Amino acid sequence: xxxxxxxxxxxxxxxxxxxxxxxxxxxxxxxxxxxxxxxxxxxxxxxxxxxxxxxxxxxxxxxxxxxxxxxxxxxxxxxxxxxxxxxxxxxxxxxxxxxxxxxxxxxxxxxxxxxxxxxxxxxxxxxxxxxxxxxxxxxxxxxxxxxxxxxxxxxxxxxxxxxxxxxxxxxxxxxxxxxxxxxxxxxxxxxxxxxxxxxxxxxxxxxxxxxxxxxxxxxxxxxxxxxxxxxxxxxxxxxxxxxxxxxxxxxxxxxxxxxxxxxxxxxxxxxxxxxxxxxxxxxxxxxxxxxxxxxxxxxxxxxxxxxxxxxxxxxxxxxxxxxxxxxxxxxxxxxxxxxxxxxxxxxxxxx
Amino acid sequence: xxxxxxxxxxxxxxxxxxxxxxxxxxxxxxxxxxxxxxxxxxxxxxxxxxxxxxxxxxxxxxxxxxxxxxxxxxxxxxxxxxxxxxxxxxxxxxxxxxxxxxxxxxxxxxxxxxxxxxxxxxxxxxxxxxxxxxxxxxxxxxxxxxxxxxxxxxxxxxxxxxxxxxxxxxxxxxxxxxxxxxxxxxxxxxxxxxxxxxxxxxxxxxxxxxxxxxxxxxxxxxxxxxxxxxxxxxxxxxxxxxxxxxxxxxxxxxxxxxxxxxxxxxxxxxxxxxxxxxxxxxxxxxxxxxxxxxxxxxxxxxxxxxxxxxxxxxxxxxxxxxxxxxxxxxxxxxxxxxxxxxxxxxxxxxx
Numbered sequence: 114x115x116x117x118x119x120x121x122x123x124x125x126x127x128x129x130x131x132x133x134x135x136x137x138x139x140x141x142x143x144x145x146x147x148x149x150x151x152x153x154x155x156x157x158x159x160x161x162x163x164x165x166x167x168x169x170x171x172x173x174x175x176x177x178x179x180x181x182x183x184x185x186x187x188x189x190x191x192x193x194x195x196x197x198x199x200x201x202x203x204x205x206x207x208x209x210x211x212x213x214x215x216x217x218x219x220x221x222x223x224x225x226x227x228x229x230x231x232x233x234x235x236x237x238x239x240x241x242x243x244x245x246x247x248x249x250x251x252x253x254x255x256x257x258x259x260x261x262x263x264x265x266x267x268x269x270x271x272x273x274x275x276x277x278x279x280x281x282x283x284x285x286x287x288x289x290x291x292x293x294x295x296x297x298x299x300x301x302x303x304x305x306x307x308x309x310x311x312x313x314x315x316x317x318x319x320x321x322x323x324x325x326x327x328x329x330x331x332x333x334x335x336x337x338x339x340x341x342x343x344x345x346x347x348x349x350x351x352x353x354x355x356x357x358x359x360x361x362x363x364x365x366x367x368x369x370x371x372x373x374x375x376x377x378x379x380x381x382x383x384x385x386x387x388x389x390x391x392x393x394x395x396x397x398x399x400x401x402x403x404x405x406x407x408x409x410x411x412x413x414x415x416x417x418x419x420x421x422x423x424x425x426x427x428x429x430x431x432x433x434x435x436x437x438x439x440x441x442x443x444x445x446x447x448x449x450x451x452x453x454x455x456x457x458x459x460x461x462x463x464x
Numbered sequence: 465x466x467x468x469x470x471x472x473x474x475x476x477x478x479x480x481x482x483x484x485x486x487x488x489x490x491x492x493x494x495x496x497x498x499x500x501x502x503x504x505x506x507x508x509x510x511x512x513x514x515x516x517x518x519x520x521x522x523x524x525x526x527x528x529x530x531x532x533x534x535x536x537x538x539x540x541x542x543x544x545x546x547x548x549x550x551x552x553x554x555x556x557x558x559x560x561x562x563x564x565x566x567x568x569x570x571x572x573x574x575x576x577x578x579x580x581x582x583x584x585x586x587x588x589x590x591x592x593x594x595x596x597x598x599x600x601x602x603x604x605x606x607x608x609x610x611x612x613x614x615x616x617x618x619x620x621x622x623x624x625x626x627x628x629x630x631x632x633x634x635x636x637x638x639x640x641x642x643x644x645x646x647x648x649x650x651x652x653x654x655x656x657x658x659x660x661x662x663x664x665x666x667x668x669x670x671x672x673x674x675x676x677x678x679x680x681x682x683x684x685x686x687x688x689x690x691x692x693x694x695x696x697x698x699x700x701x702x703x704x705x706x707x708x709x710x711x712x713x714x715x716x717x718x719x720x721x722x723x724x725x726x727x728x729x730x731x732x733x734x735x736x737x738x739x740x741x742x743x744x745x746x747x748x749x750x751x752x753x754x755x756x757x758x759x760x761x762x763x764x765x766x767x768x769x770x771x772x773x774x775x776x777x778x779x780x781x782x783x784x785x786x787x788x789x790x791x792x793x794x795x796x797x798x799x800x801x802x803x804x805x806x807x808x809x810x811x812x813x814x815x
Binding site for chain 1: 539540541542543544546568569571572573574575576578601603614615616617618619620622630632640642644648672673674691692694695696698699701702705706709710711712715716717737739740741743744745750753754757760761764765766767768769770771772773774775776
């Protein structure tokens with residue numbers, strides 16, 4: 114059994130900030146990245162917060178990331194923009210894109226902003242939620258940074274988990290926030306299971322003979338399964354064409370495995386759509402409708418074996434409440450990895 | 465075993481046209497609807513073409529459809545429009561919306577057009593494919609016209625199969641066209657299985673105790689299963705908020721079961737996004753990249769038990785080639801239903 118200690122979001126953010134700065138990321142950029150990383154942890158995205166710091170630092174050290182990027186609009190029309198991320202840390206690129214989409218949608222009603230030359234940006238929901246502050250709906254799709262999914266019926270890993278997040282604000286109830294990989298399990302969950310010494314349930318992965326694979330330390334021997342079989346494959350593929358190919362970003366064979374190669378620019382593709390509720394409807398009426406839908410779903414009677422119906426984002430919302438009050442639980446395997454990363458850079462460890 | 469006869473797309477379209485006209489739909493509108501219905505059949509969407517004619521005619525006869533609609537833009541900004549379908553046949557509303565989105569995207573790069581007061585429009589792919597003629601990508605989402613899906617873990621059917629279609633054009637290879645319900649099976653497949661006297665595989669539906677339901681004639685005793693369990697539920701819900709609630713269309717408890725109620729306006733919601741490839745990339749380069757991705761996927765080695773990897777839309781493309789050459793197969797159960805509908809209106813039956 115692994116040990117778990119809890120740390121505040123602020124402590125995690127400050128640890129990420131000083132570690133990124135020690136790796137020579139400029140302080141202001143490191144602040145943005147660190148705060149978004151800690152936010153991921155507070156939201157319950159255990160595979161996408163401080164867990165990723167050792168990999169990010171290694172990429173910086175090996176020269177795979179541009180620490181002085183010029184993130185800029187490359188093409189633009191009223192309803193869209195294409196952003197060159199200039200190989201910056203993905204959090205910086207996607208915060209830029211989400212804010213740009215929000216600003217554009219105030220005029221155009223709906224704005225779609227795609228990126229290339231970006232990098233891993235953490236959990237999808239972080240960015241889908243940004244337009245909500247302006248009473249907008251956010252929709253975000255990303256190309257995953259390693260291929261773990263073959264086309265349906267195939268054995269060549271040509272696709273990633275290509276996640277989607279959609280965030281819709283309510284008035285009094287929590288926002289409804291979907292954040293899902295197009296595979297049954299995200300690869301981050303496989304990695305955290307391996308680090309914690311846990312088995313995977315059947316249905317997450319199969320081996321090259323099509324048999325269930327449940328040992329997460331043997332994940333290299335197989336691949337993830339898409340949701341709904343050919344349907345999840347179809348979604349992963351189409352999301353890849355929209356977030357990758359359309360934006361001039363890597364897709365398919367061109368995807369760089371960021372867990373194995375820390376030097377080649379990943380040319381990650383993502384896109385975000387901001388939808389201004391006011392362009393379609395009265396904002397307060399819309400938000401009250403969302404509250405009503407939230408309550409209607411919660412009030413549904415349940416199947417045998419289920420205690421309650423959950424809304425998308427509800428578990429994350431509950432985790433956030435717990436973690437804001439009691440801190441983010443961090444397993445000792447991760448703490449050790451973080452201490453090593455910190456020690457190598459001569460910065461103070463977490464805790 | 466049922467008997468099957470084959471009919472040309474033109475014969476099906478002409479049959480739909482004369483039947484809709486006999487039910488007093490104006491000829492020009494009936495032509496548009498009939499051609500789209502036959503196109504659905506030729507594309508292999510057996511549950512969404514002429515199969516739906518008896519239901520459409522019954523709705524017209526019982527006063528549930530507006531035969532002289534004023535389909536119009538209600539709200540508009542450069543990147544979006546909200547269309548009032550005025551309770552017209554859905555095919556008319558969605559062709560209008562798809563053409564409007566395409567026209568707007570020529571200026572804005574990306575345009576999102578939502579609708580309310582629409583109706584069932586046939587298969588999603590029909591509309592996602594329309595922007596391709598202008599070298600655009602199409603993305604279409606609809607609220608299904610009957611709730612067959614509870615929230616995950618619940619038993620109250622508050623959601624429909626809310627499908628998504630995305631169409632991306634290639635240069636020499638067929639377009640890649642995803643068209644999928646967020647449930648394992650679309651309800652149309654349950655209805656066709658019932659009409660053909662076929663069993664359903666396990667995994668399509670469960671009963672109210674959570675046990676597998678395989679008799680399609682007992683579909684009222686259970687509900688459809690979402691793809692990927694809670695993930696498919698999440699997609700169905702979010703697509704419903706975007707296609708329904710945002711547009712002022714019916715969602716959740718407000719959805720009218722169009723298989724049971726032929727009088728109440730359905731207030732169906734749909735949206736389509738047109739994405740102008742030229743705003744992001746060189747069109748020819750992009751299309752050649754899509755061809756390359758198509759070929760790379762096809763070339764993947766296969767798992768034991770699989771002969772080949774299929775691209776989204778490939779089966780439909782093959783069916784289209786077969787049906788254009790050999791006609792659309794129609795089962796005798798459907799032929800009888802169509803003959804009855806035709807007979808009631810005094811028009812010549814199919815075949």
